[in-house]
Amino acid sequence: MKKLSLEQILLKGRECFERREFKKALYFLNEVIDSDSNNTEGYFLMANIFHMQGQIGKAIKAFQKVLELDPNHTDASISLSVLLNDIGRYEEAQKIFNAANAKVKNTTQGIEDTHINKKFSSKHHELAELYFSYQRYDEALFEYNKASGLDPDNLEVRIKISKTYAKKGFISKAFEELKKLKNEYPGYVPARMALGLLFYGNGNILEAQNEWQNVLSLNPANEEAKMYLGLSSGATETSLEAVQSL
Numbered sequence: 221m222k223k224l225s226l227e228q229i230l231l232k233g234r235e236c237f238e239r240r241e242f243k244k245a246l247y248f249l250n251e252v253i254d255s256d257s258n259n260t261e262g263y264f265l266m267a268n269i270f271h272m273q274g275q276i277g278k279a280i281k282a283f284q285k286v287l288e289l290d291p292n293h294t295d296a297s298i299s300l301s302v303l304l305n306d307i308g309r310y311e312e313a314q315k316i317f318n319a320a321n322a323k324v325k326n327t328t329q330g331i332e333d334t335h336i337n338k339k340f341s342s343k344h345h346e347l348a349e350l351y352f353s354y355q356r357y358d359e360a361l362f363e364y365n366k367a368s369g370l371d372p373d374n375l376e377v378r379i380k381i382s383k384t385y386a387k388k389g390f391i392s393k394a395f396e397e398l399k400k401l402k403n404e405y406p407g408y409v410p411a412r413m414a415l416g417l418l419f420y421g422n423g424n425i426l427e428a429q430n431e432w433q434n435v436l437s438l439n440p441a442n443e444e445a446k447m448y449l450g451l452s453s454g455a456t457e458t459s460l461e462a463v464q465s466l
Contacts, residue, residue: 226255233265242269260289264296271303279303294320298339305346317343341371348380357388375405379414386418394418409435413444425452 224232233248246269252262267282283300286293297320304313321340348363361384368377378401385394398415405411416431429452435445 226252226259229255230259230262233262237265237269242273245269258289260286260293260296263289264293267296267299271299276303276307294336295339298336298343302343302346337370341367341374341377344370345374345377348377352380352384352387355387357384360384361388375401375408376410379410382414382418386421391418391422407438409438409442412438413448416445416448420448420452428452 229248230252233245233252236242236245236248246266249262249266249269252259253266256262263282263286267279267286270276270279270282280300280303283296283303286296287300290296297316301313301317301320304310304316344363344367348360348367351357351360351363361381364377364381364384368374368381371377378397382394382397382401385391385397395415395418398411398418401408401411402415412431412435416428416435419425419431420428429449432445432449432452435442436449439445
């Protein structure tokens, strides 16, 4: 039988990894590392397997090995940062994340890689949630905006930006954010639901009902919209139908 090349062994390891056949993947990846102790992809795939298996210590060491071999390996930096953050090593995690973020910003090409952008966006989103939970709304807003800028497809973040504005007392900005989102994505139900709640919370019952009714026109089975319409039905004597006929 013809002996496999290093590239072929690595390919087999990657294929097993993608099929989540981790035992087989590790067998091939160990062969790769034994033949080439500087193979960053081999270590990176191994690190991800260890992480998925809950072998945190091994995962950290493998990610660190990747960065030792290639300090500019952004995926490894972000993965290691997230992992350290998960186990409470916050300062170390933030330091690694900031260093990776600075490297990406300083590249001559700018931030072009969508995959990398989504990873950074996820980290900023995570930080924003933490700030929000401690009522540090200015910092939360900054991080939510960073997350949205890096991953414009994450529409949920824009709803959270609106909620943060509302918490800060900037109600008009909260409305502006949600109305803009609704206009850009008319079929995005969460934006209409959130706008309805914002209207309702500010005493605009009919406008709130209108948003929830529109949700039901898009999705007749939406139980949340039905619930809010039911709860708000006694709040005004003027029916939604009458308003719509004006």
